[in-house]
Amino acid sequence: MDVTTITAAYQSLKSVKDLLAAVFEAKVDAEAKPKILEAQAQLGEVQDTLFALREQLFQLQEERNQLKSELAASEAWLSKLNxxxxxxxxxxxxxxxxxxxxxxxxxxxxxxxxxxxxxxxxxxxxxxxxxxxxxxxxxIEPRRKVEPLPTQHHWPSEG
Structure with a gap:
């Protein structure tokens, strides 16, 4: 079920609810009015439920998109690390x-x-x-040995 389906169902219920309101306003006998009011109340509850479902679906889709993004980043990192x-x-x-x-x-x-x-x-x-x-x-590399530089001492002779 997607947002479009929920929205279409919501709009259909709204139309039925409006139609019941029109029938109620028309001259109907006293027995039909309580039944019409009850049907209108139930349709309102169904509309509220559909609206809540649409919001919940939207949140779940957002969460799914976030998780897909995180998964792609994780897979890219693992590819580099490998x-x-x-x-x-x-x-x-x-x-x-x-x-x-x-x-x-x-x-x-x-x-x-x-x-x-x-x-x-x-x-x-x-x-x-x-x-x-x-x-x-x-x-990383073994420590290099240092060879002392050969030195010659040239001392001036005194003399």
């Missing part, structure tokens, strides 16, 4: 790794908020990458 897998990076950090190319990592904290932020290399020896969304750092 491109990543939770993994442990060689540096020990637990992050989301992109399954395709180019290989990159995403912040697990931001993914929990339904956001994807690609981790960026800090370009330091620590091997940590920083999230562009929440600034968290994750050990």
């Amino acid at each position: 491109q990543y897998e939770l993994s442990q990076a060689s540096g020990g950090g637990i992050v989301y790794r992109y399954k395709g190319e180019p290989i990159h990592f995403a912040c697990p904290s931001c993914i929990n908020k339904q956001q994807i932020h690609i981790l960026q290399d800090n370009r330091t020896i620590s091997g940590k990458y920083r999230c562009t969304g929440c600034n968290s750092e994750f050990p």
Whole structure:
């Protein structure tokens, strides 16, 4: 049942109610008048019920549209998330790794908020990458060993 059907039923009942009112106003015997009044009252109740049903149907349709929108957003998010897998990076950090190319990592904290932020290399020896969304750092690559630079001491001789 849709709004159009309910509206048509409502209008039909209104017409019948108006017709009964016209019959009532015409010269009818005293026995028919109470029956006509009772029929008018029942038709009024049916009209009220149809009106309430129409309003309820409208609210349900609005709710359905909202739920469809939320479902579409959820499906879009899951589609994006399925491109990543939770993994442990060689540096020990637990992050989301992109399954395709180019290989990159995403912040697990931001993914929990339904956001994807690609981790960026800090370009330091620590091997940590920083999230562009929440600034968290994750050990992605093993810590690089620092080789000391060879130095020669040239001391001026005194003499």
